[in-house]
Amino acid sequence: MRLDRELSCIEVVELVTAYLDDALGAADRERVEEHLVFCDGCSTYLEQNRQTVALTGRLVPDDIPAPLRESLVAAFREWSRA
Amino acid sequence: MPSVEERRLVDALRAGDERAFTKLVQEYGPAMLRVARMFVSSRAVAEEVVQEAWLGVLKGLGRFEGRSSLKTWIFRILTNTAKTRAVREGRSIPFSALASDDDESGGVEPDRFLGDDTRFPGHWALPPQRWDAAPEGRLLADETLELIEREIAKLPPNQAIVVTMRDVEGFDAEDVRNVLDISETNQRVLLHRARSKLRRALEEYLR
Numbered sequence: 001m002r003l004d005r006e007l008s009c010i011e012v013v014e015l016v017t018a019y020l021d022d023a024l025g026a027a028d029r030e031r032v033e034e035h036l037v038f039c040d041g042c043s044t045y046l047e048q049n050r051q052t053v054a055l056t057g058r059l060v061p062d063d064i065p066a067p068l069r070e071s072l073v074a075a076f077r078e079w080s081r082a
Numbered sequence: 083m084p085s086v087e088e089r090r091l092v093d094a095l096r097a098g099d100e101r102a103f104t105k106l107v108q109e110y111g112p113a114m115l116r117v118a119r120m121f122v123s124s125r126a127v128a129e130e131v132v133q134e135a136w137l138g139v140l141k142g143l144g145r146f147e148g149r150s151s152l153k154t155w156i157f158r159i160l161t162n163t164a165k166t167r168a169v170r171e172g173r174s175i176p177f178s179a180l181a182s183d184d185d186e187s188g189g190v191e192p193d194r195f196l197g198d199d200t201r202f203p204g205h206w207a208l209p210p211q212r213w214d215a216a217p218e219g220r221l222l223a224d225e226t227l228e229l230i231e232r233e234i235a236k237l238p239p240n241q242a243i244v245v246t247m248r249d250v251e252g253f254d255a256e257d258v259r260n261v262l263d264i265s266e267t268n269q270r271v272l273l274h275r276a277r278s279k280l281r282r283a284l285e286e287y288l289r
Contacts, residue, residue, distance in 0.1 A: 008203065008204030009204060009205045011204065013189045014274070016189070017273055017274035021270065023255070023266075023270065040209065041210060042206075048210055048213060049277060051221070051284075052284060055226060055284070056230055056249035057250065058227055059227060059230060059231060061112030061113055061250070063112055064107060064111035065129065068111075069107060072111075072133065072136050073103065075140065
């Protein structure tokens with residue numbers, strides 16, 4: 001099947017999130033992949049999105065402060081006695 | 083359907099197993115605190131929200147039927163508690179409004195693409211440069227993570243919440259939709275805008 005129209009870079013950058021979530025229809029997915037084959041700029045853009053996600057995933061949540069944890073456990077005790 | 087382990091955990095909690103409860107608090111508490119922080123004005127209020135949410139979890143546990151996963155259920159309670167608190171604080175967080183005013187722009191500044199009067203309209207004029215060209219270790223430095231933390235704080239709350247759940251806490255798209263009661267499209271648009279801004283800030287910083 002012939003693709004009706006090639007995507008331009010400005011369109012590809014708006015499809016990146018759906019592409020990474022595997023949420024594009026088969027035809028759109030194919031168009032994005034065709035574009036990536038020859039477009040270094042968009043390949044780099046996609047890679048940077050992956051890197052952004054990976055870096056964001058390195059943020060570590062703070063621990064629950066001890067007083068809060070203790071009061072939660074106390075609440076649990078009270079709850080299970082009731 | 084809840085997994086076997088999940089059913090076992092719920093049974094343990096109902097039976098008053100304190101170790102099971104402590105483990106659950108360790109597992110979800112930090113993420114709950116981070117997500118709550120996106121809704122309300124301060125860390126102290128976020129801690130109150132987390133506390134209130136856990137009380138809600140205990141209250142509802144007897145009726146928990148496992149129609150959603152325990153995690154989704156707990157985070158629904160958390161976000162509902164946080165939303166109520168945000169409203170009381172005079173902060174409203176529009177999840178349904180797709181067209182928020184801050185965001186008519188796309189993921190990349192339009193002037194980085196060639197105009198309609200060129201041979202290749204819509205193609206890169208200023209393509210992004212690979213980040214591995216940046217000095218060794220810069221990408222993984224603490225400073226870079228602090229930058230991301232600051233940039234998330236600058237996002238509109240609905241985007242900050244979605245990107246925190248997806249990319250910091252590792253929820254999948256469906257979990258986020260179920261927890262926040264938003265459509266698939268909405269979830270994706272908010273995530274896309276958030277990630278685009280974070281990428282842009284990183285690009286600026288790593289240049």
